[in-house]
Amino acid sequence: MRSRLSTESSAGEASAILLLENIHPVAAESFRAGGDFRVETTAGSPREDELVGMLGGVQVLGIRSKTRITDRVLEAAPQLIAVGCFCIGTDQVDIEAATRRGVAVFNAPFSNTRSVAELTIAEVVMLARRAAQRSMELHLGRWQKSAAGCMEVRRKTIGIVGYGHIGPQVGLLGEALGMKVVFHDIVRKLALGNARQVANLDELLELSDFVTMHVPDTVLTRGMMGREQLARMRPGSYLLNLSRGSVVDIVALCEALRNGHLAGAALDVFPEEPNSSRDPFQSDLCGLDNVILTPHIGGSTEEAQRNIGLEVSGALLDYVQTGSSTGCANLPEVQMPEIADSLRVLNIHKDVPGVLSRVNGLVAGMGVNIKAQSYHTREGIGYLIMDAERTLSRAIAGEIAALESNIRTRILNG
Ligand code: NAI
Secondary structure: OOOOOOOOOOOOOOEEEEEOOOOOHHHHHHHHHHOOEEEEEOOOOOOHHHHHHHOOOEEEEEEOOOOOEOHHHHHOOOOOOEEEEOOOOOOOEOHHHHHHOOOEEEOOOOOOHHHHHHHHHHHHHHHHOOHHHHHHHHHOOOOOOOOOOOOOOOOOEEEEEOOOOHHHHHHHHHHHOOOEEEEEOOOOOOOOOOOEEOOOHHHHHHHOOEEEEOOOOOOOOOOOEOHHHHHHOOOOEEEEEOOOHHHEOHHHHHHHHHOOOEEEEEEOOOOOOOOOOOOOOOOOOOOOOOEEEOOOOOOOOHHHHHHHHHHHHHHHHHHHHHOOOOOOOOOOOOOOOOOOOEEEEEEEEEOOOOHHHHHHHHHHHOOOOEEEEEEEEEOOEEEEEEEEEOOOOOOHHHHHHOOOOEEEEEEEOO
């Protein structure tokens, strides 16, 4: 598969990859090792005008969270087949415009899972020992050596809300410290280790010494830890939120901390977060006893950055060289093992009735056998990977592209 390159680059010319914003060097290394690519890297995030001028011939563009990929940028880059967001989200990309043009968008939503789990467990211990509080006091010259309200976490119960990617990792680390693990998820989940899924959130709140949130921001999770839920938590228990700021009602949390119902809290995410390190942070939580505040750094580690570099470059390489859209943020997910001695046709199209039979008809009309096909649709877009006999003329690309349904067609050499 390594020799496969898009026919959309000029004959004999290596595919061009442009990586902006100081993407981890492991990404450029993977591209260079993975095929015949011209890889250019730059440190900054160009403005729209500048970016438009940089995209001539670029087939794959790598960005982090600062560079905005607008409709205008995409319009100026007809050869662009994929954008790699070397970060967690894709908010900086006009996804609708990318999809309309058949530009695949990839990101790395789960590369920092372990980093978040480690900080969560570290904070569980810090809260139980009031260690952050003691550290702050000592910075102010106050020696408060005391065992009051401090405890081991061994045999305590940690309740994990949201058992997706991060939740189970937190559970395994907690178990390694001798904690009992319960979790609540809206989906039935396979429990790792000795963890146990409980019937509902209320049961978890009543059982847990530490409640830790690992849910996404959805209509169901917004404010899900409100006054009523906090009151249901055990007296002297702790709340941790390293998921999304919208999940916890901060006013109610401050009340529960001030009146002593909760013994402490750790928050890494907030309903309103400063846009940059130049902007101030303000919250009613500031100055409360035994409250650990961190500036949304749960996933921010060197290892996570490297993982992001590897994960996104790997997905982009696969997409360019095999057409696999596994993990793609906007196109239907399709992948197919390579069939020897075949020509691979990739067609992104509008999902209207009869597309497949028309494409197949064009191939049959050339007297060529189709060896395998894989196909999926998603939100009005269809994506077809087809392996046909090698005798298929490359002119097929033009014929498919002429169909009204066509968005983008590529041919890969077998
Ligand atoms: P995930 O999508 O893998 O798992 C979320 C889990 O929550 C799923 O199992 C889902 O079924 C469950 N869930 C959804 N709604 C629920 C509800 N109402 N009640 C109970 N469970 C519910 O997400 P992942 O990767 O584990 O991340 C969890 C959170 O952590 C996300 O909000 C993510 O944005 C955040 N995050 C924070 C970071 C930081 O730097 N602090 C870094 C990485 C992720």
